[in-house]
Amino acid sequence: MRKLNISKSKLIKLNKGGLSDTQIGKVLGVQTSMIWLRRKQWEIKPNGGVTKNGKFYKQTQIPKELLQPLVEKELSDYKIAKILGYNQATIYNARLFYKLNRRNLTVAVKKRITKKQLELLIGHVLGDGHLNRRQSINAHGVISQGEKQKLYAEWKVKNLSSLCSELKKRVRNIPDKRNGLYYVSYDASIHANPNLNWLYDAFYKNGKKDVPEEIIELVTPLSLAVWFMDDGHRTECSVSIATNAFKRQDVIKKIFQKFGIEVRFHKQGATYIPAKYFQKFKNLIEPYILPSMEYKLA
Numbered sequence: 001m002r003k004l005n006i007s008k009s010k011l012i013k014l015n016k017g018g019l020s021d022t023q024i025g026k027v028l029g030v031q032t033s034m035i036w037l038r039r040k041q042w043e044i045k046p047n048g049g050v051t052k053n054g055k056f057y058k059q060t061q062i063p064k065e066l067l068q069p070l071v072e073k074e075l076s077d078y079k080i081a082k083i084l085g086y087n088q089a090t091i092y093n094a095r096l097f098y099k100l101n102r103r104n105l106t107v108a109v110k111k112r113i114t115k116k117q118l119e120l121l122i123g124h125v126l127g128d129g130h131l132n133r134r135q136s137i138n139a140h141g142v143i144s145q146g147e148k149q150k151l152y153a154e155w156k157v158k159n160l161s162s163l164c165s166e167l168k169k170r171v172r173n174i175p176d177k178r179n180g181l182y183y184v185s186y187d188a189s190i191h192a193n194p195n196l197n198w199l200y201d202a203f204y205k206n207g208k209k210d211v212p213e214e215i216i217e218l219v220t221p222l223s224l225a226v227w228f229m230d231d232g233h234r235t236e237c238s239v240s241i242a243t244n245a246f247k248r249q250d251v252i253k254k255i256f257q258k259f260g261i262e263v264r265f266h267k268q269g270a271t272y273i274p275a276k277y278f279q280k281f282k283n284l285i286e287p288y289i290l291p292s293m294e295y296k297l298a
């Protein structure tokens with residue numbers, strides 16, 4: 001039987017370097033069981049990870065050659081996890097273990113915004129969407145839709161893919177006090193982008209969102225459709241849009257007058273489109289309404 005000469009000093013070095021028994025075995029050309037036996041014989045503690053710069057990183061079984069190309073493509077840990085079949089935390093720990101750093105996806109990068117994306121973003125901010133900008137940080141935001149609007153959330157993310165992260169399913173940790181249900185949402189981040197700063201500054205002049213006059217000329221039928229899909233609903237004779245949080249009703253009027261539509265306002269602040277203008281409004285936005293959201297116009 002051939003005697004396996006395993007260098008003790010080399011085994012110790014590889015073990016301290018953070019390699020598992022399996023990885024050490026591959027380097028030395030022997031079976032994992034032999035590495036395990038030699039460790040026991042020489043009283044070398046098993047390696048569950050490695051300490052680097054005073055921080056312990058858990059040993060990973062994900063091969064570096066599999067992980068590195070995906071990290072270099074600047075894919076998020078979430079997307080890599082979906083591709084490789086691991087959970088997000090495992091990918092994160094593996095990156096730390098191998099020192100595979102990538103650009104922080106939350107750090108502002110100047111990304112071009114297309115005309116269609118701007119139209120969609122304006123409708124998004126007029127509706128449920130929000131932008132944030134703290135101190136000198138560039139504007140960024142969130143896309144978040146309930147479980148029933150999953151297809152709508154996917155559509156938004158697809159059209160804003162160059163500006164935002166992948167869509168993630170999120171189950172809330174705290175149940176709703178009213179019914180005890182753990183609500184599900186589908187969320188994505190709109191990355192910090194200097195090209196979004198002017199849009200934030202227009203909508204948030206006093207730190208609170210309102211409808212700015214600057215966007216009147218920029219609102220298109222697509223913008224109206226997104227606004228309606230976000231906050232619109234069917235009434236007995238027509239439709240209305242929840243605009244209760246906005247104070248500038250004069251600007252809202254001008255936006256609709258631009259399309260030849262007169263609107264009214266409920267006492268609570270919602271924008272109501274009279275039956276007289278319903279068909280005109282419907283014809284305007286219907287080409288952009290997703291099949292899953294058609295119930296709002298039906």
